[in-house]
Amino acid sequence: MTAVSPLFRAAGRLVSPGGSKGKLTILTYHRVPADIDPLLSSDQVDAQKFAKHMRAISECFNVLPLPQAIEHLERGTLPARALSITFDDGYQDNYTIALPILQRHGLKATFFVCSGYLNEGLMFNDVIVEALRACPSADLNLSWLGLGQIPVHDLVSKRLASEKILGAVKYLPFSEREEACGRLWQSAVPGKERPRLMMTDEQIRKLASLGMTIGGHTHTHPILNRLDLDSAREDIALNRRMLGALIGQEPVVFAYPNGRPVRDYGHEHVKLLKELGYQSAVSTAWGVATQSCDRYQLPRFSPWDDNPRRLVLRLFKNALLGQRPLTAPDAS
Ligand SMILES: [Zn+2]
Incomplete structure (x- = not known):
């Protein structure tokens, strides 16, 4: 340069x-x-x-x-x-x-x-990404978000899933968005502590x-x-x-x-x-x-x-x- x-x-x-x-x-x-x-x-x-x-x-x-x-x-x-x-x-x-x-x-x-x-906090987009990163399952049932059963078995599918979930919750009213992210965390990585x-x-x-x-x-x-x-x-x-x-x-x-x-x-x-x-x-x-x-x-x-x-x-x-x-x- x-x-x-x-x-x-x-x-x-x-x-x-x-x-x-x-x-x-x-x-x-x-x-x-x-x-x-x-x-x-x-x-x-x-x-x-x-x-x-x-x-x-x-x-x-x-x-x-x-x-x-x-x-x-x-x-x-x-x-x-x-x-x-x-x-x-x-x-x-x-x-x-x-x-x-x-x-x-x-x-x-x-x-x-x-x-x-x-x-200690974590923004909603990061709750989604970090939940999927740590998720040990091959797929997740997200029919409650209108997304059905989605695969999360590797990095590519996790990345796709995070984009879909982000699109589904981003413009929800604030409390609904927080609730959806909390529910996602519990179903993907129950009991796990959130990263800092x-x-x-x-x-x-x-x-x-x-x-x-x-x-x-x-x-x-x-x-x-x-x-x-x-x-x-x-x-x-x-x-x-x-x-x-x-x-x-x-x-x-x-x-x-x-x-x-x-x-x-x-x-x-x-x-x-x-x-x-x-x-x-x-x-x-x-x-x-x-x-x-x-x-x-x-x-x-x-x-x-x-x-x-x-x-x-x-x-x-x-x-x-x-x-x-x-x-x-x-x-x-
Ligand atoms: Zn910002």
């Missing part, structure tokens, strides 16, 4: 200029497993790929902490090739695997944390003390559009209070769970965030943030390339073409 970096940097200044025409690329990561996990999606970023990403990004982009980058974007003082790195949910491997790689390159990142799963995948309180405090940004991501990761507004307010406010108590300062940036504008959250949630004291928020709509973007619905991008050059070219293409991101319109 190093030999071509000057060329890439020059090209990057054209597609991602600074100043009043500034563009901010915001990357989203989730889990960063030590090795490729056959039960996770094929576009996962493991330790090796993440290290390649960070090396290429530190050579070709100006990486800024997200809150500062947003301030620069608004004031028209962003540097060219501006980029911020974010992680959603609060996975422990963000601390054990990703943090040392970030530190090696002197990079700061933002971690959007669901307070309800810290320490999320960060501890102490790890969150350590991240903050190292100059990393901690952002809000709700307490229990509900799809906000599936909740009544009062419950959404309670969940978002509780998350902000709990993170504030942990790190001594309430977070100012927020990421919507699942994050797809219109489908997963609406403009009423944008208003909620303002009411509750948040200063900006990110969605999962793909695009690049410009001065004309709603600072409470900034788009992000999730690169998956293994090849560093292809990664940088993809980020440039996003900076060039991703300027009209999807947002939840203000209907009031």
Whole structure:
């Protein structure tokens, strides 16, 4: 990468200029497993790929902490090739695997944390994956989920099964989804303890003390559009209070769970965030943030390339073409 970096940097200044025409690329990561996990999606970023990403990004982009980058974007003082790195949910491997790689390159990142799963918790998607991973049976009777008898005898069938179950429960009302995941766990691995995948309180405090940004991501990761507004307010406010108590300062940036504008959250949630004291928020709509973007619905991008050059070219293409991101319109 190093030999071509000057060329890439020059090209990057054209597609991602600074100043009043500034563009901010915001990357989203989730889990960063030590090795490729056959039960996770094929576009996962493991330790090796993440290290390649960070090396290429530190050579070709100006990486800024997200809150500062947003301030620069608004004031028209962003540097060219501006980029911020974010992680959603609060996975422990963000601390054990990703943090040392970030530190090696002197990079700061933002971690959007669901307070309800810290320490011992497990998010519903992981309950499904981990239940299937540990399931010793050849098949599972999931007719109560409308899925019938499904095979789970090897990694391929477990992966297929987890996608089917995820599709069946993802948009259920929150309590029904929790109940379905609990029932799945009991039928797949009765009595087994759930593995620990999320960060501890102490790890969150350590991240903050190292100059990393901690952002809000709700307490229990509900799809906000599936909740009544009062419950959404309670969940978002509780998350902000709990993170504030942990790190001594309430977070100012927020990421919507699942994050797809219109489908997963609406403009009423944008208003909620303002009411509750948040200063900006990110969605999962793909695009690049410009001065004309709603600072409470900034788009992000999730690169998956293994090849560093292809990664940088993809980020440039996003900076060039991703300027009209999807947002939840203000209907009031
Ligand atoms: Zn999330």
